[in-house]
Amino acid sequence: MYSDRINSLPPYLFATIDEAKAAIKAKGVDVIDLGVGDPDQPTPDHIVDSMCEAVRMPETHTYPSYTGMMSFRKASADWCKEARGLELDPASEVLTMIGSKEGVAHIPLAFINPGDVALCPDPAYPVYKIGTQFAGGEPCIMPLLEENNFLPDFDAIPKDKLEKAKLMFLNYPNNPTSAIADKKFFEEVVQFAKDNDIVVIHDNAYSEMTYDGYQAPSFLSVDGAMDVGIELYSLSKTYNMTGWRLAFAVGNKDIIAGVGKVKSNVDSGAFDAIQMAGITALSSSQQCVADMNTIYEERRDALLKGLNEIGLDVKAPKATFYVWAPVPEGYDSMGFAKLLLEEAGIVATPGVGFGTYGEGYIRFALTRSVERINEAVERMSKLNL
Numbered sequence: 567m568y569s570d571r572i573n574s575l576p577p578y579l580f581a582t583i584d585e586a587k588a589a590i591k592a593k594g595v596d597v598i599d600l601g602v603g604d605p606d607q608p609t610p611d612h613i614v615d616s617m618c619e620a621v622r623m624p625e626t627h628t629y630p631s632y633t634g635m636m637s638f639r640k641a642s643a644d645w646c647k648e649a650r651g652l653e654l655d656p657a658s659e660v661l662t663m664i665g666s667k668e669g670v671a672h673i674p675l676a677f678i679n680p681g682d683v684a685l686c687p688d689p690a691y692p693v694y695k696i697g698t699q700f701a702g703g704e705p706c707i708m709p710l711l712e713e714n715n716f717l718p719d720f721d722a723i724p725k726d727k728l729e730k731a732k733l734m735f736l737n738y739p740n741n742p743t744s745a746i747a748d749k750k751f752f753e754e755v756v757q758f759a760k761d762n763d764i765v766v767i768h769d770n771a772y773s774e775m776t777y778d779g780y781q782a783p784s785f786l787s788v789d790g791a792m793d794v795g796i797e798l799y800s801l802s803k804t805y806n807m808t809g810w811r812l813a814f815a816v817g818n819k820d821i822i823a824g825v826g827k828v829k830s831n832v833d834s835g836a837f838d839a840i841q842m843a844g845i846t847a848l849s850s851s852q853q854c855v856a857d858m859n860t861i862y863e864e865r866r867d868a869l870l871k872g873l874n875e876i877g878l879d880v881k882a883p884k885a886t887f888y889v890w891a892p893v894p895e896g897y898d899s900m901g902f903a904k905l906l907l908e909e910a911g912i913v914a915t916p917g918v919g920f921g922t923y924g925e926g927y928i929r930f931a932l933t934r935s936v937e938r939i940n941e942a943v944e945r946m947s948k949l950n951l
């Protein structure tokens with residue numbers, strides 16, 4: 567019944583975890599879920615209020631424009647200027663997306679012919695690989711290794727793959743490793759992309775989720791980046807708006823136009839009322855973002871302290887709401903996740919779910935309160951790891 571592209575999808579590991587979680591819950595265990603990368607706090611009130619107002623305006627009820635409301639694209643460009651010093655033309659260098667996942671999944675359709683290669687990090691958000699495969703392309707894995715600070719090593723890419731490479735996905739601050747990239751790395755990316763004629767897609771979903779005074783640089787702020795790439799910004803994690811589905815792409819106008827061509831044939835744009843709430847999010851005080859970061863930072867410190875006490879050697883991430891921890895000796899990532907769930911009622915995500923090179927690690931999401939995190943640590947300490 568199904569197409570080859572569906573039949574060839576890898577088994578969805580997270581479905582297995584969901585099943586195991588449901589089975590444990592059914593036994594009456596009080597499960598602490600540190601698995602999901604979804605903010606637990608509500609969308610800030612001023613954004614919700616703005617949506618309520620907008621949804622009552624009949625002019626928001628019709629089909630939106632394909633490229634997004636000009637006012638939303640302008641607010642996005644202004645936000646990029648304010649936060650990152652980027653100069654962008656809202657008409658040609660900004661595109662509204664129905665969440666960045668949609669963008670990532672559709673982007674390969676604009677640049678990949680059957681047989682072409684897309685360079686995809688591993689471990690990573692799975693959509694880079696799957697989107698490439700759906701477009702008939704071949705993902706070429708770039709291992710993210712701890713010894714390289716979880717940055718790809720371009721010299722290690724096989725020559726024959728590099729010749730066919732049209733596209734590269736990057737994501738810093740990174741899910742799942744919480745690694746960060748500096749401007750020097752982005753400069754290397756630009757040079758590499760120019761040398762090899764590769765379109766760069768920088769997925770910047772965690773751009774604002776930073777700690778200890780760290781600010782994540784924009785890929786586009788590096789000289790020449792506007793010639794080779796685009797950057798995806800999402801309102802999901804930044805403003806606790808995962809359910810709303812709103813993001814935007816900025817950067818090279820030809821790349822933006824290519825993505826826009828795919829999208830205008832697949833979807834009919836993001837709901838105008840949501841874009842109006844998005845304008846409110848982007849153009850109001852950013853105090854809500856700072857407040858969320860304070861909350862995540864406290865949780866991070868609680869989890870780190872606990873993990874280190876029980877002998878797991880983990881460094882404090884400077885960004886994202888993930889803690890990427892090596893699993894204790896004697897376990898693989900699935901085995902350790904199973905142990906945590908069955909013996910401690912804790913859900914965490916096995917690294918192998920993000921790709922082969924995620925083996926040996928487990929990801930904790932800081933999406934539960936300090937009290938729950940402390941409880942999780944307490945339970946883990948009884949496992950005698």
Ligand SMILES: *Cc1c(COP(=O)(O)O)cnc(C)c1O
Nearest residue numbers: 665666667691741771800802813
């Ligand atoms: C959460 C996440 C996304 C999805 O963002 P949406 O805008 O909600 O689709 C994209 N990329 C990465 C790396 C993520 O972790």
